[in-house]
Amino acid sequence: VNRPGILFHKSSVPHPARPNQSIPGRLTLADAYFLHQACMTYNLKSIDSRYLEFKFDVSDDDPCYETIVEQLEKQYHLENESIDDKVLEQIYGLCYDRDTFVFYGDPAFIAKLYENKNKELLTTKFLRISETTHQFIIEYKDINAAQNFSLPIGNLFTNRIHDYKILHGFEYEPILTDNFLIILKPTPLDKQSTIIKIDFYGVLLN
Known part of the structure; x- marks a missing residue:
């Protein structure tokens, strides 16, 4: 699922009985929305964790982007802080997008499109290396795609994990959680x- 600003594929941590295999999948709208929210929350926290406490008041008749700018200014007095204009726009945008969801189209409409796999820029998969170690692999179609692709890539697990931590691949700034x-x-x-490889530790929860 390719949403504005982020690309998500759904994969899974391989089942314990099948080491060194991967399970492909596709994201549902709910999955994509969840991961998109997680990424925006992380970006907002990276700027300043206090903005995570901000609640967009939508009680106005027609709340819009300008409304959230006014509310943020009133609550945090951002005009008195030395914040770069670009960062300020990120704060406004993330606070607005995090609490705003727009769905276009008829929810009853179902369409199946032919997928030309030759046009895919990349593929992703998980490998189970051992009982508690796993590897996430991103493979691009070619060098040009690898060097020009810059959107975050997210994956949901079909099984939750605990005691998780990244082992190798920190340079790609991975965010690992239980799911x-x-x-x-x-x-x-x-x-x-x-190819990019991220090694991580995690105990599967059945």
Whole structure:
């Protein structure tokens, strides 16, 4: 699912009985929305965690982007702080988008489109290396795609994990939780490579 500003595929942590195999899948709208919210929350916290406490008051007849700017200014007095204009726009945008959801189209309409896999820029999969270690692999179609793709890539697990931690691949800024993984900077450092590997530890919860 490709949503504005972020690309998400659904994969799963392989089942314990099938090491070194991956299970492909696609995201539902709810899955994509969940991961998109997680990414926006992380970005907002990275700027300043106090903005996570902000609640968009939508009691106005027609709340809009300008409304949230006014509310943020009133609550945090941002005009008195030395914040870069670009960062300020990010704060406004993230606070607005985090609490705003727009769905276009008829929810009763169902369409199935032919998928041309030759046009896919990348594929993702999980490998189970051992009982508690796993590897997430991103493979791009070619070097050009690998060096020009910059959107975060997120994946949901079908099984939750605990005692989790990243082992290798910190340079790609992975976010690991008990039920999803997001790679913030999925561009291979080796300019001749088309593959990124993230190793992580996690105990499967059945």
